[in-house]
Amino acid sequence: MQSxxxxxxxxxxxxxxxxxxxxxxxxxxxxxxxxxxxxxxxxVARVAKVSTATVSRALSYPERVxxxxxxxxxxxxxRTGYRVNQxxxxxxxxxSGAIVVLVPNxxxxxxxxxxxxxxxxxxxxxxxxLIADTRQPQVSPRLIGEYLHANRADGLIxxxxxxxxxxxxxxxxxxxxxxxxxxxxxxxxxxxxxxxxSGGAAxxxxxxxxxxxxxIGHILGPGDNVLTREREQGVRSALGALGLEARSDWFFDGDxxxxxxxxxxxxxxxxxxxxxxxxxxxxEMACGFISGLHRAGLSVPDDVSVVGFDDIDIAEQxxxxxxxxxxxxxxxxxxxxxxxxxxxxxxxxETSPEVKVLGAELIVRSSTRAA
Amino acid sequence: MQSxxxxxxxxxxxxxxxxxxxxxxxxxxxxxxxxxxxxxxxxVARVAKVSTATVSRALSYPERVxxxxxxxxxxxxxRTGYRVNQxxxxxxxxxSGAIVVLVPNxxxxxxxxxxxxxxxxxxxxxxxxLIADTRQPQVSPRLIGEYLHANRADGLIxxxxxxxxxxxxxxxxxxxxxxxxxxxxxxxxxxxxxxxxSGGAAxxxxxxxxxxxxxIGHILGPGDNVLTREREQGVRSALGALGLEARSDWFFDGDxxxxxxxxxxxxxxxxxxxxxxxxxxxxEMACGFISGLHRAGLSVPDDVSVVGFDDIDIAEQxxxxxxxxxxxxxxxxxxxxxxxxxxxxxxxxETSPEVKVLGAELIVRSSTRAA
DNA sequence: CGGCGCCATGCAATCGATTACATTTATTTC
DNA sequence: GAAATAAATGTAATCGATTGCATGGCGCCG
Numbered sequence: 001m002q003s004x005x006x007x008x009x010x011x012x013x014x015x016x017x018x019x020x021x022x023x024x025x026x027x028x029x030x031x032x033x034x035x036x037x038x039x040x041x042x043x044v045a046r047v048a049k050v051s052t053a054t055v056s057r058a059l060s061y062p063e064r065v066x067x068x069x070x071x072x073x074x075x076x077x078x079r080t081g082y083r084v085n086q087x088x089x090x091x092x093x094x095x096s097g098a099i100v101v102l103v104p105n106x107x108x109x110x111x112x113x114x115x116x117x118x119x120x121x122x123x124x125x126x127x128x129x130l131i132a133d134t135r136q137p138q139v140s141p142r143l144i145g146e147y148l149h150a151n152r153a154d155g156l157i158x159x160x161x162x163x164x165x166x167x168x169x170x171x172x173x174x175x176x177x178x179x180x181x182x183x184x185x186x187x188x189x190x191x192x193x194x195x196x197x198s199g200g201a202a203x204x205x206x207x208x209x210x211x212x213x214x215x216i217g218h219i220l221g222p223g224d225n226v227l228t229r230e231r232e233q234g235v236r237s238a239l240g241a242l243g244l245e246a247r248s249d250w251f252f253d254g255d256x257x258x259x260x261x262x263x264x265x266x267x268x269x270x271x272x273x274x275x276x277x278x279x280x281x282x283x284e285m286a287c288g289f290i291s292g293l294h295r296a297g298l299s300v301p302d303d304v305s306v307v308g309f310d311d312i313d314i315a316e317q318x319x320x321x322x323x324x325x326x327x328x329x330x331x332x333x334x335x336x337x338x339x340x341x342x343x344x345x346x347x348x349x350e351t352s353p354e355v356k357v358l359g360a361e362l363i364v365r366s367s368t369r370a371a
Numbered sequence: 372m373q374s375x376x377x378x379x380x381x382x383x384x385x386x387x388x389x390x391x392x393x394x395x396x397x398x399x400x401x402x403x404x405x406x407x408x409x410x411x412x413x414x415v416a417r418v419a420k421v422s423t424a425t426v427s428r429a430l431s432y433p434e435r436v437x438x439x440x441x442x443x444x445x446x447x448x449x450r451t452g453y454r455v456n457q458x459x460x461x462x463x464x465x466x467s468g469a470i471v472v473l474v475p476n477x478x479x480x481x482x483x484x485x486x487x488x489x490x491x492x493x494x495x496x497x498x499x500x501l502i503a504d505t506r507q508p509q510v511s512p513r514l515i516g517e518y519l520h521a522n523r524a525d526g527l528i529x530x531x532x533x534x535x536x537x538x539x540x541x542x543x544x545x546x547x548x549x550x551x552x553x554x555x556x557x558x559x560x561x562x563x564x565x566x567x568x569s570g571g572a573a574x575x576x577x578x579x580x581x582x583x584x585x586x587i588g589h590i591l592g593p594g595d596n597v598l599t600r601e602r603e604q605g606v607r608s609a610l611g612a613l614g615l616e617a618r619s620d621w622f623f624d625g626d627x628x629x630x631x632x633x634x635x636x637x638x639x640x641x642x643x644x645x646x647x648x649x650x651x652x653x654x655e656m657a658c659g660f661i662s663g664l665h666r667a668g669l670s671v672p673d674d675v676s677v678v679g680f681d682d683i684d685i686a687e688q689x690x691x692x693x694x695x696x697x698x699x700x701x702x703x704x705x706x707x708x709x710x711x712x713x714x715x716x717x718x719x720x721e722t723s724p725e726v727k728v729l730g731a732e733l734i735v736r737s738s739t740r741a742a
Numbered sequence: 743c744g745g746c747g748c749c750a751t752g753c754a755a756t757c758g759a760t761t762a763c764a765t766t767t768a769t770t771t772c
Numbered sequence: 773g774a775a776a777t778a779a780a781t782g783t784a785a786t787c788g789a790t791t792g793c794a795t796g797g798c799g800c801c802g
Contacts, residue, residue: 037544038522040758051782056760066780081545085522087462088758091787096458098501106487107701109480109684116477120507123514128501130469136491143494151409151456173408174452258688284684291688313480313655317629317662319690330478411788422752427790437750459788462757 039080048076059084098128099340100153102144104160106133110282110310110329111159114181117333118157125341127154134160145169150176155340161185161226177343181336183226184355191343193336193356197227200325200360201234201279202241204307207323207362208277209242212371213305217250217275219264219285225256231281231309250275254285261288268304269296276304276371283308283315283324290318290367305368321365332358410451419447430455469499470711471524473515475531477504481653481681481700482530485552488704489528496712498525505531516540521547526711532556532597548714552707554597555726562714564707564727568598571696571731572605572650573612575678578694578733579648580613583742584676588621588646590635590656596627602652602680621646625656632659639675640667647675647742654679654686654695661689661738676739692736703729 036043045052050069057064058073065073076082090097099122103111119129132147133139145168146152155176156165161183165175180192208216218235221228232251239246252267254260261284268274268289280286286308290300300306300320308315308324315322335356407414416423421440428435429444436444447453461468470493474482490500503518504510516539517523526547527536532554536546551563579587589606592599603622610617623638625631632655639645639660651657657679661671671677671691679686679695686693706727 041760042758052759053761053783054781057781060760064780069780081540083517083520083522085462085758087458087467087522088787089760091456091458091462091789092758092760094787098499106490107484109483112480112483113478115502116504119477119502119504120509123503123507124509128469129503130499130501131486131490132494132500133487133490136494138491138495146454149454151454151458169452258684262688287685288688291690291692294690313629314658314685314689317633317659319662319665321662412790413788423789424753424791425751428751431790435750440750456788459757460790462759463788463790465757 036080038085039082040085041082043080044073044076044082047080048072095154096152097126098130098153099155099157099337099344100130100132100147101157102132102134102147102160102163104133104162105135106131110312113329114159114333114336117330117335118181118337119333120330121334121337121341125337127341134163141168148175148178150174155179155344157181157336157340159183162224164188165190177340179336179340179343181332186226189354191339191354191356193332193339193358195327195332196357196360197230198234198237200309200327201231201281202238203360203362204279204309204325205235205238205242207364208279208305208307208368209238209244211277211305211368213275213277214244214371215250215273215275215277216244217247217252217268217278219252219254219261219278219280219289221281221285222255223253228281235279247275254281256282256284258284258288258291261285261290262292263288265289265292265296269293269298274304277306277368278304279307279309281309283310283312283322286322286324286367287314287318290320290322300367301369305371307368311363315363316365318367320367323365323368324363326361326363328358407451409456410453411456412453414451415444415447415453418451419443467523467525468497469501469524470526470528470708470715471501471503471518472528473503473505473518473531473534475504475533476506477502481683484700485530485704485707488701488706489552489708490704491701492705492708492712496708498712505534512539519546519549521545526550526715528552528707528711530554533595535559536561548711550707550711550714552703557597560725562710562725562727564703564710564729566698566703567728567731568601569605569608571680571698572602572652573609574731574733575650575680575696576606576609576613578735579650579676579678579739580609580615582648582676582739584646584648585615585742586621586644586646586648587615588618588623588639588649590623590625590632590649590651590660592652592656593626594624599652606650618646625652627653627655629655629659629662632656632661633663634659636660636663636667640664640669645675648677648739649675650678650680652680654681654683654693657693657695657738658685658689661691661693671738672740676742678739682734686734687736689738691738694736694739695734697732697734699729 041052041055044055054065054069055073058070062070086097101115101118122129130153134144144163148156148165148168153176156178158178158180159182164185164187165178166188178190180190182194184192184194205216216239218232220232236246252264254264278289280289286306290306293300308322311324311326315324412423412426415426425436425440426444429441433441457468472486472489493500501524505515515534519527519536519539524547527549529549529551530553535556535558536549537559549561551561553565555563555565576587587610589603591603607617623635625635649660651660657677661677664671679693682695682697686695
C-alpha cells in the first residue's frame, strides 16, 4: 500500500471550493465515480447510509442483515470500489490469515508439487501461503524462530524434518498449530502427514526379487535425513524377509542428488562382486546412477536393474523409463494443508490422527528386467 | 494466533488473591518468568517503566532513544518474550509486509529456482513471500484481482505473462508496484526482467550451424506464450541470417511438456525429408523428443542433434547429456525481487530501466554433434 | 541570567476493521 | 391488545502498534 495520497490535488481544490461532504468521501456524487484510492468501511457506510457495523456484518454474516440492507451495502461497495483491508481485519480477529510453509531448499523440484497441493487447499480456505527457505545461507535459527511464532502465521507446515519447533524458546502456546509434511522429526510428536517410505522401499525390493534378482543394493539419501533412514530400513527389512543378504558394500552413500547417483555408479563399477539390481532412495540418484553407467558403456536394464523412488516428472521420459515408487505429492500437500486447517479452526480439541500415512505405489517401467 | 486466553485460570485465581499489578502484566516478578502468552508493547513498556512510544522507538529508531533506555527496553523485551505484532505494525504503517508471486502452475519445477531467488532476496529485505498459483482450476479472475490490490501486498511479481493487471477494474493507483519476471505481456509496458530468449535461440541455431547442420527444425512452446514467440522468432531470424530455410513442416507444435516432445518425435519420424538438428523451445520437450526417438530405435546425437533451452537440473544427467541454453534462474528471481523492492521503497520516482534483459549462455554437452 | 534550541520522552490520536452490548423495530403469543 | 420474543441496526470499545505534537531538562550563547 506504499505511500498514499488520499485526496488528489485537484480534489483538494474542489474541496475548498464547495466544502461539501462528498469531497471527504472521495466519492463524486455527480459522476457516480470512485475518486478515493483506498475507500474504507467508513466510506461504504456513509454511501450506504448505514453504520460500519452493518457493513461489516453484511460482509461477514450476510444472514444477520436484512435482504434490503444487504443490497444497499453491496451496491455501495461496488460504487466505492471498496476492498476489505485484510490487515485491519486480521488485527481485530487476532489472526494473520496466512500459513507458513518452511521448505528446505526451494530450488528442489521435489517440493514444488507438494507446495502446489498446499497452496490449492489453503487458497480455497482463504488463507495466504507464505514460503520460506530454511536452507538459505543467511537464514539463522533466530529467523526461523520468528516464523514459528504465532503472530506471524496461523499455522505452519514443515517440509524440513530438521526443524524442531520444540526447541525454540518460549512457551509452546506461542506457537501456532504445526504439521510436518513428508519429513518429520523423531524427537518430538508433532502431527505429520507422510508417505509409507519403508513400505515403498519394500515394494521396490520385492519387485526386484520377483524378477529373480538376489543380489540387491541400495543408494542411500543424506545421512541426517529421516526419509533416508526409513527407506533404508524398508530395504533392509524386505531383504531380511526374503532371506537375502544386506551387504554393506552394496549400500552406497548418497545425498538425493544426481551427482550422488553418478558417484554410486563409480563405486558399483569398482566392485568385484556387483549387485544385479539397485533400489535408489530417490529418482534423481537413480537417474544419476544410470547416467554414470551409461558413460562407462554399460546399460540399464541390461547390465543392472534400477528402481527409483518418488516418480518425479522426468522418470517417465528418462532413458530407460524409470521403474519407481510413486508418491502422490500433490495429494500429500493437500492432506497436510487440510490437517493444519483443521487444527487452526478446531482450536486445539483435535480428533484427527496425529500421524497420517499415505500409501506408495510401484510403477513398473523399463529400468528393471528379469535377472 | 487463533483463540487466545490471555490469563490462565490459575493466574486469574492468583490475581484475585493478591490483586497486584504483576498479575495483569502476566509477568511473574518473583520467578522473573514469562507467563503471558502474547505480551504486547504495553507489557514491555510497563516492565521497562517507559512509555509505549519509547519502546516502539527503541525498536524502530534506536538512535532516537538514549543508550540507557535502549538497554532497559531490550532487557524488558527479553524478560517478557515480546515479539512485534506484525499485523498491528502493518496496519499502522499502511503496508502489508509481503510481496505476492503469481505463478502459473506451481507444480512446474522450472519456477522453483526462480522462486528461490525471489524468496532469498525478499526475506533479506524483511518481506514475506506469498505465493499463488494462477492456473488452479478454482482460481477466478476475481481472486487474481484480489491479489493485485495494494492492500493485499506491497508488491507483485508475475511469472505468468498472461496476467494483465491493466485490465482489472479500479484505478492504477490501487495497484502495488508490479514486475514481470521471465514472461511479460506485450499489451502493457509494466517493468519486466527477462532472459534474452531470441538471443538464446539464435545461439542454439548458430551452434548447430557451426556443427555443419543445414536442415534445422524447432519445437515450439504453447501458442499463447510470449516466450514461445520470442524463441521462435530467434530461431527464424538466426536461420535467415545464416541463409537457411525455415520450413514450416520442421516447426513442430508443442506446449513445453515432455509429452509434447514425444509427439514432435513422432512427427519427425513421419517426415520424408527430416531436419538433421532440432532446437527445442525448452529442455522438457528436448528430453521428450529424445526419449520418443529412443523408443523408435533411433539415437541422439547419432541420428539427429538436439538442443534444449533452460538447462534444468536433469539436463546434465540426461542420456545423452543435453546441449542447451542456460538461463540463470535463481539470478532472475533475485533481480526481479530487487527491482520490485526498489519500486516499493522508491515510491514511484523510479530510475531503473523498465526492462532488464539477462543474457543466456550455450552449454555444449552430448546431444549435438557434427552433421 | 534569560532565552533559544536540542534531545529524550510521554500523551493520545490513529490505522481500518470487528463485535459486545444497547437500542429500536417487527413479530409472535396469549 | 399488551407482553414477550426475535430480528435488525447502531454505538463505541477494541485489536497492538506507530507517530505528530507537547513537554521537561539540559547546555550554550550573548
